Amino acid sequence: MKKLGLLAAVLLFLAILPACARPQEDATQEDAAGILALTVVYETTYEKAYAFEPRPFQSLTAADIVSATVRVPRVDGMPQDITDIDELVRLLNAVELVREDNTVVYGGGYDFQITKTDGSEIAVRAFGKYISIDSVQYLCKDEPGSALCSFGERLLDGAGR
Numbered sequence: 001m002k003k004l005g006l007l008a009a010v011l012l013f014l015a016i017l018p019a020c021a022r023p024q025e026d027a028t029q030e031d032a033a034g035i036l037a038l039t040v041v042y043e044t045t046y047e048k049a050y051a052f053e054p055r056p057f058q059s060l061t062a063a064d065i066v067s068a069t070v071r072v073p074r075v076d077g078m079p080q081d082i083t084d085i086d087e088l089v090r091l092l093n094a095v096e097l098v099r100e101d102n103t104v105v106y107g108g109g110y111d112f113q114i115t116k117t118d119g120s121e122i123a124v125r126a127f128g129k130y131i132s133i134d135s136v137q138y139l140c141k142d143e144p145g146s147a148l149c150s151f152g153e154r155l156l157d158g159a160g161r
Contacts, residue, residue, distance in 0.1 A: 110152030
């Protein structure tokens with residue numbers, strides 16, 4: 001993704017260079033329109049390239065959460081309410097994403113559904129070194145992802161799955 005941002009910067013530079021080499025009175029509206037269009041493309045590409053947040057839950061606090069549940073995906077069973085919100089938040093705060101990754105992962109994992117005080121909901125699926133946040137899958141540092149899975153397993157085992 002960073003390569004796209006770099007490519008857009010190079011294209012913008014190459015588009016501006018001829019216009020800068022001419023005297024200002026010789027610049028045309030086409031030059032200005034081309035530069036503006038490339039600037040918009042660059043800004044859009046730059047935003048996408050650097051919008052990735054490696055610690056998406058870093059600022060999440062227990063006070064931000066109204067309720068949370070956990071369940072095993074693709075298994076008939078009621079979601080289990082999470083009463084230890086502080087532990088959930090501690091584990092989510094530790095999640096560190098490496099990159100977006102669409103690797104197909106079969107079986108296992110735990111679905112966490114979090115409802116925040118502002119009414120928004122976050123769907124998190126943890127399965128080892130992969131984590132899905134609102135249906136976007138990422139590769140994450142292994143330890144925090146595994147700890148989140150262990151937490152889900154403890155909660156569901158304690159509830160008698």
